[in-house]
Amino acid sequence: MPPTPAATTTKPVSRPVLRADVPPEAGFTLQVDGHFKNQFETLAQAKQAATDLKSRFPILRIEIYDAAKKARLPI
Structure with missing residues (x-):
């Protein structure tokens, strides 16, 4: 029986969490x-x-949120 490769561990990639209820x-x-x-x-x-x-x-209902001005622009 052939040897099995050693188990490799990978670290999860951290990325910013995007939430639909928190303004960017x-x-x-x-x-x-x-x-x-x-x-x-x-x-x-x-x-x-x-x-x-x-x-x-x-x-x-679509708006554009401007994070710098913290304002919403209606479409």
Whole structure:
């Protein structure tokens, strides 16, 4: 019987925990029906994503959250 390879252990990769109920600290984030979703670096990227989503699902309440100003921009 061939020898089995030694068990290797890997450490879990730590990454920031993203929660839908906690506002982000930087960038622009889509807020869909009161929940934080995708995060973007620029306002133009966030507006493009928001308009695309709004055109596909017009009944959703979509806003863009600006983390620097702590303000919401309606779409």
